[in-house]
Every structure is written in C-alpha cells, then in structure tokens.
Amino acid sequence: MRQNIALYADHNATAPLRPAVVEAMAAADREAWANPSSPHAAGRAAAALLESARRRVAAVLDADPRWITFTSGATEANAQALAPGAGPPVWAAAVEHPSVLEWAEQHLAVDTDGVLDLQAFLSALHARPAGAPGRLRIAIQLANNETGVLQPIDAVYQATRAGGHHLHCDATQAPGRLPLRGLAARADSLALSAHKAGGPKGVGLLIAKTPPSALLRGGPQERGLRAGTVPVSLVAGLACALELAEAEAAAGQGAADPGPRDQLEAALLRLGARPLASDRPRLPNTCAALLSVPAELAVAALDLAGLSASTGAACSSGASSPSHVLLAMGLRGRPLRLSLGPGIDVQQMILLLERTLPALAVDALDLG
Numbered sequence: 001m002r003q004n005i006a007l008y009a010d011h012n013a014t015a016p017l018r019p020a021v022v023e024a025m026a027a028a029d030r031e032a033w034a035n036p037s038s039p040h041a042a043g044r045a046a047a048a049l050l051e052s053a054r055r056r057v058a059a060v061l062d063a064d065p066r067w068i069t070f071t072s073g074a075t076e077a078n079a080q081a082l083a084p085g086a087g088p089p090v091w092a093a094a095v096e097h098p099s100v101l102e103w104a105e106q107h108l109a110v111d112t113d114g115v116l117d118l119q120a121f122l123s124a125l126h127a128r129p130a131g132a133p134g135r136l137r138i139a140i141q142l143a144n145n146e147t148g149v150l151q152p153i154d155a156v157y158q159a160t161r162a163g164g165h166h167l168h169c170d171a172t173q174a175p176g177r178l179p180l181r182g183l184a185a186r187a188d189s190l191a192l193s194a195h196k197a198g199g200p201k202g203v204g205l206l207i208a209k210t211p212p213s214a215l216l217r218g219g220p221q222e223r224g225l226r227a228g229t230v231p232v233s234l235v236a237g238l239a240c241a242l243e244l245a246e247a248e249a250a251a252g253q254g255a256a257d258p259g260p261r262d263q264l265e266a267a268l269l270r271l272g273a274r275p276l277a278s279d280r281p282r283l284p285n286t287c288a289a290l291l292s293v294p295a296e297l298a299v300a301a302l303d304l305a306g307l308s309a310s311t312g313a314a315c316s317s318g319a320s321s322p323s324h325v326l327l328a329m330g331l332r333g334r335p336l337r338l339s340l341g342p343g344i345d346v347q348q349m350i351l352l353l354e355r356t357l358p359a360l361a362v363d364a365l366d367l368g
Contacts, residue, residue: 012339077191077206094328148286176245199241254342258284
C-alpha cells in the first residue's frame with residue numbers, strides 16, 4: 001500500500017527516497033555496475049563514479065575527500081570511530097544514540113531539556129585522576145533524534161581541542177534540517193547516514209581527519225579502512241541526497257523550515273500536551289511532546305487515522321522501557337515525536353491530532 005507522504009511525520013527515522021536519488025542510483029547501476037576494485041574498463045568506470053561521489057560529498061561538507069570512508073550507515077561509522085580498539089576511552093552524552101552509548105565508559109550529564117551540562121563536563125575533564133589516560137574520545141551528537149535539541153558542539157570542540165582530546169559528532173539528524181557546510185571543521189570525526197535525507201538505506205559515511213582503525217578487515221577497499229565491495233549506486237544516491245538536502249537547508253525550505261513544526265507544537269499545547277525543550281535551539285523539523293495518555297497508544301491511533309508518527313527512536317520502537325533520553329532529562333515514559341520533511345500537509349496533520357488525541361484522553365478517563 002502506497003503511503004501518504006503528506007501525512008508522514010517520521011522523517012527522523014527515515015525519509016522517503018527523493019525521486020532524483022532514485023534516478024541517480026538507476027543511472028549508476030546502468031553505467032557503473034562493475035566492481036570498483038576491478039582493473040578493467042568497467043571496474044574503472046565504477047571507481048571513477050565512486051570517487052566523483054566522494055568529491056561531491058566532500059564539497060557539501062567542506063571536507064577533504066581523503067577524510068571520507070563510506071560505510072553501511074551511521075551505526076557502523078560510530079563503531080569505527082569509537083570501538084575500543086580504535087583509540088582512547090570514550091565519554092558520551094547520556095542522550096546519545098545507542099550506537100554511541102555502546103562504546104562509552106562514562107555518560108555525561110544533561111540538563112532537564114537534554115542539553116549537555118557544559119559546566120559539569122568541563123569540571124569532569126579537569127577533575128580526572130592523575131593516572132588517567134591523557135587523551136579521551138568525546139562523543140557529542142549534533143542534534144538529538146528524539147527531542148531535536150541541539151548540542152553545544154562549538155563549545156565542546158573548543159574544550160576538547162584545548163585538552164588534546166578527540167571530538168566525535170554523530171550528525172545523523174542534520175542533513176536537510178541544518179546546513180552541513182563547515183560541520184567537518186567543528187569535530188575530529190563525524191558520522192552520517194543517507195536515509196535521513198531522502199537517500200537510500202544501507203549507506204553512510206565517516207569523516208575522520210586522522211585515519212581510523214579498520215573495523216571491517218579483509219580487503220584494501222576504502223584505502224584499507226573498510227573492507228568489502230563498495231556499493232557504488234548507494235554512494236551515488238547518498239551524494240545526490242546530501243546535495244539536495246544541503247540546498248534545502250541553506251534556503252530554509254522543507255525540513256529546515258520551522259513553521260510547520262511550530263504550528264504542530266501550538267496545536268499540541270492547545271490539546272494539553274507538554275512539548276519538550278521548546279525554548280531551546282532544536283531541529284526545525286522535530287516536535288516531541290509528552291501526552292496525558294501513553295505515546296504508544298497515540299501513535300497507534302494516529303496511524304489508523306492516516307498520520308505516521310513515532311514514540312522516539314525507531315531503533316527502540318516497541319520497547320516497553322522508558323526512553324533513555326527522557327530518563328537522562330529526569331522524565332519517564334516515551335514522547336510523541338513528529339518529525340517532518342518536504343511535502344507535508346501540516347493543516348491535515350493538525351486536524352487529525354485534534355480529532356484523535358481528545359478521544360484517547362476520554363477513553364483513558366472511562367477506563368479509569
């Protein structure tokens with residue numbers, strides 16, 4: 001069944017494939033279908049397209065192409081940057097994606113809006129025992145996938161650089177929402193996925209200014225940093241998606257336009273919901289709110305009404321445990337998350353919210 005993109009509010013989980021991306025991948029499959037590691041003409045054509053895509057991505061990010069390693073997505077990129085064999089101990093904000101927290105030895109406190117407690121972080125750096133390892137890897141996301149709140153990356157980078165530490169930034173939620181240009185200059189390593197920006201699933205990248213340890217070994221691909229045949233058509237789709245997303249972000253269009261988010265948030269307030277971190281800098285496409293009924297119930301009812309929403313991260317959908325992001329903020333439960341993209345019908349979304357949520361609240365009272 002074809003989904004209604006106009007009523008799809010789960011772009012932070014994955015965004016619909018852009019038509020131009022589909023065309024770019026089809027062209028790559030037609031013209032550069034061979035293994036890019038093969039020495040013959042067909043292989044060289046695939047390798048040429050691969051390196052062209054690398055340069056295009058580097059231009060979007062204002063990065064050196066030699067810093068870019070293509071991966072299966074941000075989860076793999078985070079692992080390559082943060083796995084134990086890749087370097088010093090890892091400190092990470094308590095609200096990071098699980099693919100980052102998996103490797104963290106210390107979780108850094110956040111405030112009640114989910115923003116890194118910068119003073120506590122600086123104090124922890126200064127209070128490290130004399131015998132502790134000199135360098136650290138600090139993992140701070142650019143924006144939270146559940147609440148949309150932005151982290152103080154510039155201030156963290158200044159602190160980590162002054163102490164000789166390494167800053168890794170999971171910027172998965174940035175493409176199409178925030179400008180990417182210059183982002184690579186604000187971290188030592190950076191992870192991205194294509195499918196958050198209307199690109200294909202199964203491809204992402206790691207930007208690392210110093211070569212990371214190889215996580216996947218066995219072949220010389222990606223300069224020996226990531227073994228395995230590189231999926232050229234997926235990389236072509238990634239390059240196309242990032243270029244289109246960057247153009248939208250620079251123009252304040254699509255997911256970079258906060259207007260629809262603000263309208264949805266105002267409607268939720270009228271319905272008695274509690275928006276999260278609404279006074280803090282956030283992704284322009286993301287609205288997260290606590291309801292008077294379980295968010296799982298609201299998501300199911302909205303789905304039946306035709307509106308696709310979520311209770312936060314797709315990787316934990318269906319989980320009965322509270323959101324680790326909300327727990328770090330001193331809250332419990334799971335939020336209703338509406339994450340938007342190009343082509344949404346915000347007025348129809350508001351109408352469905354107004355029809356659905358009050359009925360759920362009444363049903364909850366009756367059950368009580």
